[in-house]
Amino acid sequence: MKDRGVYPWIYSFLVCHLCSFSFGQTVYSVSEETNTGTTVGNLAKDLHLDVRDLSARGFQLVSGPNERYFDVNIRTGILLTKERIDRDELCGESSKCTLELEAIASSPVSMYRIEINVLDINDNSPIFPTAVDYLNISEVALPGERFILPRAYDADVGSNSVKGYKLQNNEHFSLDAQNGEEDASPELVLTKALDREKQSTIPLTLTAFDGGKPAKSGTLKIVVNVEDINDNIPVFSKQLYKARVTENAPKGTSVISVHATDLDEGTNADLVYSFSARDNKHLDLFSIDPDSGLITVKGDIDHETDRAIEIRIQAKDRSSKPRAGLCKVLVEVIDINDNVPELSVTSLLSTMKEDATVGTMVGLITVKDDDAGSNGAVNLNILGSVPFKIENTYKNKYSLLLNGPLDRETVSQYGITIIARDEGTPSLSSSIVLTVDMADVNDNAPHFPDPVINVYVKENSPVGGVIYTASAVDLDVDDNAKISYSMLEGVKGSPAATSFVNINADSGEIYALQSFNFEEMKTFQFQIVAKDAGVPSLSSNATVHVFILDENDNSPSILLPYSQHGSVNSENIPYTAEAGYFVAKVRAVDADSGYNALLSYHISEPKGNNLFRIGTSSGEIRTKRKMSDNDIKTHPLVILVSDHGEPSLSATVSIDVVVAESSGDNQTPFRHVPRTTDDSFSALNFYLLIAIVSVSVIFLLSLITLIAVKCHKSDSSLSGYNPPMITTHPDGTWSYSKSTQQYDVCFSSDTLKSDMVVFPAPFPPADAELISINGGDTFNQTQTLPTREKVSPLHSDKLFPSLL
Secondary structure (H helix, E strand, O other): OOOOOOOHHHHOOOOOOOOOOOOOEEEEEEEOOOOOOOEEEEHHHHOOOOHHHHOOOOOEEOOOHHHHHEEEEOOOOEEEEOOOOOHHHHHOOOOOOEEEEEEEEOOOOEEEEEEEEEEOOOOOOOEOOOOEEEEEEEOOOOOOOEEEOOOOEOOOOHHHOEEEEEEOOOOOEEEEOOOOOOOOOOEEEEOOOOOOOOOOEEEEEEEEEEOOOOOOEEEEEEEEEEEOOOOOOOEEOOOEEEEEEEOOOOOOOEEEEOOEEOOOOHHHOOEEEEEOOOOOOOOOOEEEOOOOOEEEEOOOOOOOOOOEEEEEEEEEEOOOOOOEEEEEEEEEEEOOOOOOOEEEEEEOOOEEEOOOOOOOEEEEEEEEOOOOHHHHOEEEEEEOOOOEEEEEEEOOEEEEEEOOOOOOOOOOEEEEEEEEEEOOOOOOEEEEEEEEEEEOOOOOOOEOOOOEEEEEEEOOOOOOOEEEEOOOEOOOOHHHHOEEEEEEOOOOOOOOHHHOEEEOOOOOEEEEOOOOOOOOOOEEEEEEEEEEOOOOOOEEEEEEEEEEEOOOOOOOEEOOOOOOEOEOEEEEEEOOOOOOOEEEEOOEEOOOOHHHHOEEEEEEEOOOOOOEEEOOOOOEEEEOOOOOOOOOOEEEEEEEEEEOOOOOOEEEEEEEEEEEOOOOOOOOOOOOOOOOOHHHHHHHHHHHHHHHHHHHHHHHHHHHHHHHHHHHHOOOOHHHOOOOEEEEOOOOEEEEEEOOEEEEEEOOOOOOOOOOOOOOOOOOOOOOOEEOOOOOOOOOOOOOOOOOOOOOOOOHHHHOOOOO
């Protein structure tokens, strides 16, 4: 550690607020060797920043190796020294020593450039290559003859470097040192002829002093040996030779030849060329032929280390007491493109929001190429097509900026390949890859696969069963894709859907709040909402149509004039009745629909009855043969009426058929009813089955068309649909209504063809999803409901003309 107490002014800092923003750069100056913690400048004031915002904006220095010398007090905005600064170590002999820093502040991101000039202090004394220098000078040397002395070296620069030399007073020599000139070379000048016999050795002291205040000095002991004879010195043809050599030139490459002459003769004129031992700085780079004076390359020459090399050559004769002549050779080193550009990146944003604005700074890039001229001129480009660009901000500093819109759902991560290529021949390049991840923002609303959802639920399903699971998709991630579900009320005027169903907010499961009854409600609709957890939140809707499917939960009901099993019903027939005689007609209805309401009639008791038969679809009881004397007079019959549901439900009615005698006044008039055979019924049923299938197809196509049209007009399309309704009256009257039209049909007890055609609610399409709740029967999505509806002989075109 050098003494800092002798010259207090040397260690005081020099702060220079230039306040001239050349490309936004702030310049300070500080002396080397200043104490740690010394104030360099007030960054907050000079950069026009609020001290209170420095911490919040993350103000920091982001330079490379220079950052270790400085620090910023976030509370005061003062730039301080953090480590001892040795200018001589950092910049060597360079006349200007500049450290570049960069400061960054965020929110918004701002970059500031700081240049700090390290000022030299006089902390080094001049020193000579050796402590003692020996000179051999002939006694015949003439006054005025010059002898080059070693130069002193001072690690300081500018005014603190070597400024002059002083020679100890003596009677034979003076000193010519060009004091005050840069790179002064001391020369010893003979002022008085030497006499070896009087004084063979002359001791001298050479003092080198610098320009510091106070000045420092160094000394060299010079011993002059006085020699006899050989009174001519070699003389070079030039005092200064100039040559050029390419860096990295192969060893042995010729540089230049020097030539000297000596007026003496013989060995006194035989010259030997060599490098001056007093300046051995570049002896490892070149060699010289001692006989010819040819200088060749010996070591590795690097333009980045030395752009020009000065060599001192001496020519010495071969006499016993040789004399030497001196010259200088200045070798210019020609640069070649042998350095690859170096890239260093300071990443500011490793993750960017996908809604970042164009121009957002992503990182800072520093380029370094030690070559000169075009070999050191570097161009930066981004490889491939990415929404980023590079802008030059200052000298070799570049900014990586966002240059286009981002979409995380399309590209979630960018690998930005930056290529640096110089302008040399051949060109050299290097590259670096900067990875930037995209952060999600809530720019995608949840969406359902279909805007309209059809759900089919069996009636009498248990309460709490899941009838459908809604599922929406959100292309965002994390909370922006976390979806919750809720319900909206249905169309105004329709039943409140929230009293029928509810939805699980997390899973989207829609479950029933009550058991549905097809006979009371055929369908209802509501809307569900899928909402994400982003800020702000986004949502979308879907309309849910719920269709109630009929189940066989109603038994057939016997209509008047007969009552169900448990009461007495009787009919009289004459003894003379022929085969096919009409006895009675049993009529029944079923509150269900479709196959569940399609009825068939059978005689359950007595078993194996061979006197009476009943039409399976008509319910007409007729005789199978004529009466005989062996037949009983009263025939109790139990008629079974069953539907076609699964499982089938049935009802029974008891009828006593009494055979009346044919003689007397009590004879019952003969009731002749045209005979209808089972074959005729079968044929008729076949034709009617074709008719009902055709009507059903037309009805389904019309319903689908109606729903499609309504969906385009409003979300309440299905709520306005009123299916055909059939009403049963106790007096045997049937009413069919659709919209505002109503048709009334009446049947008497003896009508031959009084079967009832019941039109069920439209069946779901073949690929519809049928829901089974808590273990009930389930239809597969690809299962087709069977078509088993039959139509009785009743003329359906007269009963329901609007449907046909």
